[in-house]
Amino acid sequence: MSFSPLVEKLMESLRVLPGVGPKTAQRMAMHLLERDRDGGRRLAKVLDEALERVGYCRRCRTLTEEEVCALCASARRDDRLLCVVESPADQLAIEDAGGYRGRYFVLHGHLSPLDGIGPEDIGLEQLEALVAGGEAAEGGVEEVILATNPTVEGEATAHYIAAQLAPHRVRLSRLAYGVPMGGELEYVDGGTLSRAFNGRLPFLGE
Amino acid sequence: MSFSPLVEKLMESLRVLPGVGPKTAQRMAMHLLERDRDGGRRLAKVLDEALERVGYCRRCRTLTEEEVCALCASARRDDRLLCVVESPADQLAIEDAGGYRGRYFVLHGHLSPLDGIGPEDIGLEQLEALVAGGEAAEGGVEEVILATNPTVEGEATAHYIAAQLAPHRVRLSRLAYGVPMGGELEYVDGGTLSRAFNGRLPFLGE
Known part of the structure; x- marks a missing residue:
């Protein structure tokens, strides 16, 4: 037996949500139909x-x-800094961490030739135009911070962008690698630890 | 910082789903907006x-x-048996277990005076009318199986229904309590174990 066709269709549709399997979809459908139809209508x-x-x-x-987001529209941000991130969620994480006052550029992904995702799919022409456009003018981009993820794909994307922007007069930087704050060395993976070791800094002992 | 107002509103709306907190809502909103707009539109x-x-x-x-569900409309079910369950999900579980060929009645909840849920909210008048209606007629309900949950509220609801249906000529039964199949006694809770002990059956040793 199964539920009525429309209820089954609702459960099936709920499975487009990430992390939602058949059991969870059933629980969600039952919750919406039995206990929160107003919330469900609002969601739809x-x-x-x-x-x-x-x-x-x-x-x-x-x-x-x-057409233009609140952050781009703001006059209080530093036009000389441009931070390139893979997703809006990464952008939010950096904003929430605080301290950065420049602009952003969101790729919505990373280069992935196997999945057919090339430079044009992640807006790299637009990024280059943005950097080139401000070059001569007063207040153009002076530094591009490559804040793609520290994964193989993120690294590759950062390298690609660096090569692409090389002809332009901008400084390129990458987020520092190292041990995470508050962690214990014992549980830090070897790759991270060796990069933190090689990138060690003079201790100022304040 | 936060996402744009409409994206924030979407994340807020997704939280009507059970088990979805702020982080999951963000992940779901990003997934729908970034990777599966068609699936999202279909869901809406x-x-x-x-x-x-x-x-x-x-x-x-x-x-x-x-107006009438497929199971009620079916001529292949036994009108003499009526199984009372708390939810459509319980009904589905019993159907999937197999073996039962009678009809159902779904309460959509259980009696809960503290939450203001009384007999009329779980359709008990309708249940009594259904049982009374078939009483005299050929093919009326002969047995009502009280399959509410084995919880305090489910038990109380079963007792209430039993008292309500007492004047009518129907047998009343309740699902058997006992140790679950495939479980290990060591991990069965005391209440279940003592009921299984008191309700022990002659061993047929086939």
């Missing part, structure tokens, strides 16, 4: 509206329903 | 349609978009 409405209206910021490509 | 549409059209079966109160 907002989901439809968001998928319709949320696009990419014309300047930095982050997700926004405006 | 089906969710809206299901909440609009799925109601209760006129006879057994299970979830269905028809």
